[in-house]
Amino acid sequence: MAEAHIIDTPSGAPASQAGTGRGAISIRNVTKIYDPEGVNVMAVDDCSMEIAGGEVCMIVGPSGCGKTTLLNAIAGFHSVTSGAIYLDGELLCGPGKPLADQGADRVVVFQNGALFPWKTLADNVAYGPVVQGRMTKAEAREKAHQMLEEAGLHGVADKYAGEVSSGMARRAEIVRALINDPKVLLLDEPYRAMDALTKSIMHEALLEVYDRTKVTIFFITHDLEEAIFLGDRVIVMTTRPARTKKIVDVKIPRPRDYKLLSSEEFRLLVGEAKDAVHEEAIKAFEAGERELA
Numbered sequence: 001m002a003e004a005h006i007i008d009t010p011s012g013a014p015a016s017q018a019g020t021g022r023g024a025i026s027i028r029n030v031t032k033i034y035d036p037e038g039v040n041v042m043a044v045d046d047c048s049m050e051i052a053g054g055e056v057c058m059i060v061g062p063s064g065c066g067k068t069t070l071l072n073a074i075a076g077f078h079s080v081t082s083g084a085i086y087l088d089g090e091l092l093c094g095p096g097k098p099l100a101d102q103g104a105d106r107v108v109v110f111q112n113g114a115l116f117p118w119k120t121l122a123d124n125v126a127y128g129p130v131v132q133g134r135m136t137k138a139e140a141r142e143k144a145h146q147m148l149e150e151a152g153l154h155g156v157a158d159k160y161a162g163e164v165s166s167g168m169a170r171r172a173e174i175v176r177a178l179i180n181d182p183k184v185l186l187l188d189e190p191y192r193a194m195d196a197l198t199k200s201i202m203h204e205a206l207l208e209v210y211d212r213t214k215v216t217i218f219f220i221t222h223d224l225e226e227a228i229f230l231g232d233r234v235i236v237m238t239t240r241p242a243r244t245k246k247i248v249d250v251k252i253p254r255p256r257d258y259k260l261l262s263s264e265e266f267r268l269l270v271g272e273a274k275d276a277v278h279e280e281a282i283k284a285f286e287a288g289e290r291e292l293a
């Protein structure tokens with residue numbers, strides 16, 4: 001159990017008003033330098049942001065700017081060089097606590113999927129709570145079946161992961177991530193390789209899950225339409241090293257559906273995010289040119 005440090009005043013990007021209070025993330029002046037004695041890559045520099053509990057926070061920014069680095073620090077996969085990250089006021093990462101515990105309160109959904117192909121969807125979903133000793137096999141199986149049904153995966157719970165479509169597999173991964181009722185869902189470009197139609201089905205499925213659970217979502221993407229469609233806020237990061245460049249507030253009411261995509265309000269918000277990302281992408285490109293020169 002992490003030592004409790006209660007945070008007082010917020011700093012950096014202020015929290016959205018969207019939240020429920022559970023699963024608030026506070027990133028305070030975080031810097032991450034990889035291999036300071038060797039290649040010395042500064043991936044994140046003095047980055048601060050406040051994410052409200054129950055917020056859908058979308059992170060966008062140029063390739064290689066430091067987004068995954070930030071996600072990995074929240075997840076507890078690696079530490080930060082300075083600064084601190086808190087979850088509901090409890091220190092995850094920072095001074096006196098070099099590496100965050102990887103906990104059931106934060107769950108990561110990876111880009112390339114991670115279901116065991118030799119297990120059924122239900123057994124994949126049930127696997128975590130059983131190996132962690134949180135539930136018996138029978139309890140976990142029953143819950144897995146129920147959650148897969150709720151997520152619209154009717155009649156496929158007993159199919160092997162390799163037998164279902166990639167869209168169904170991705171939906172089952174979200175169900176698996178949620179079986180322990182985490183406070184925070186961390187997603188790193190989960191729908192990157194999908195065609196537009198499958199992606200839109202994924203978005204509706206994720207929003208449906210969100211409307212039911214109100215889990216805090218920290219979601220990295222390069223797709224600005226995806227960012228505006230799903231998010232309460234879109235945080236645009238600078239080119240490496242990552243800092244908060246701009247926050248786009250998406251005050252479009254939920255539940256949202258696909259008619260939104262053709263609305264003027266939606267187009268304006270996408271444009272606003274696009275301008276900010278484009279400005280940073282040009283800086284990244286020019287910096288790359290200089291490094292090569």
Ligand SMILES: Nc1ncnc2c1ncn2[C@@H]1O[C@H](COP(=O)(O)OP(=O)(O)OP(=O)(O)O)[C@@H](O)[C@H]1O
Pocket residue numbers: 034035039041042043061062063064065066067068069070240
């Ligand atoms: N283990 C590591 N050692 C050294 N440098 C690293 C390491 N991991 C990442 N980097 C560098 O840190 C920078 C940020 O990487 P990161 O993966 O966080 O970027 P990103 O914003 O997620 O990029 P992308 O959009 O391409 O996924 C990059 O320059 C990357 O090469």
Ligand SMILES: [Mg+2]
Pocket residue numbers: 067068069188
């Ligand atoms: Mg990345």
